Amino acid sequence: MKGKMRFITAMLIFGSIGVFVKKIDLTSSEIAFLRGVIGSIFLILACFLVKHKPSLKALKENAILLLLSGAAVGFNWIFLFEAYRYTTISNATISYYFAPIFVMMLAPWLLKEKLTSVKIVCIIMAMVGLFLIVNNGSSGTSGSQNHTVGIFYGLLAAAFYASAILMNKFIKNLSGFETTLVQLMAAALVLFPYIWWQGQLNLAGINSTSIIFILILGIVHTGLGYFLYFTSLQKLKGQTIAVLSYIDPISAVIIAAIFLSESMTFIQMIGGVLVLGATFLSEKLEIKAGKKGQTPTTSL
Secondary structure, three states, X not given: OOHHHHHHHHHHHHHOHHHHHOOOOOOHHHHHHHHHHHHHHHHHHHHHHOOOOOOHHHHHHOHHHHXXXXXXXXXXXXXXXXXXXXOOHHHHHXXXXXXXXXXXHHHHHHOOOOOOHHHHHHHHHHHHHHHHHHOOOOOOEEOOEEHHHXXXXXXXXXXXXXXXHHHHOOOOOOOHHHHHHHHHHHHHHHHHHHHHHOOOOOHHXXXXXXXXXXXXXXXXXXXXXXXXXXXXXXXXXXXHHHHHOOHHHHXXXXXXXXXXXXXXXXXXXXXXXXXXXXXXXXXXXXHHOOOOOXXXXXXX
């Protein structure tokens, strides 16, 4: 499989996560923990198959950052999965795409990057887009859903992912694949005492459908998805990666419409375009500055 097809396949895999999560009869923290465990095992096996050995020295040097960023990844998953429960996949996905906007807002203080007029325009675009989504058919409750709460959880997930992105910028001498593998393991390690304290992870009564879907989430959406993504990166240009990354949110909306009969109003669609357009411009600025990261907004 060529690099571009690998990347597109990875984006389509990531775009279908929400549909599977909605079918798993477990709490969000349980799903996040099992995803980290299963995904880690898959990627460790992949390392053996491709005969890739991470640098132990680099792992020790970055241990604290890897643990903290792994914890951020774990809680990012929990809040994203909660967003899927409370609102539509479209709303959850678009609010989750606020992560690079949060990074842009914090970069002047944490990374000493200049907040240019173009970046300010991107932030305003995203804010207006979010306002249109929340205030046009998404506020309040409908059935078992509470869209305002769901979008809030999506933004919390984006905030945790933004913190992981920022911490990744300080991790040295590790590839994106190595960093992600350790973060998955760290996420599972951090989440285990949390769900133990909550008295969760009782798998005895889980139904067969949930077992199948959690295995798919861990193996396909995490292990295989990350493997396809990282093995395609070196074969693609940054601009191509930025453009193709938007297959993820677009496919998420389409898949939710087909399999869950979810829909968006015209005003919400405009809001979604503004949010995604703002994140796209922010990523173009990253590429132009030569600071494009190796992990996609959607991969975690």
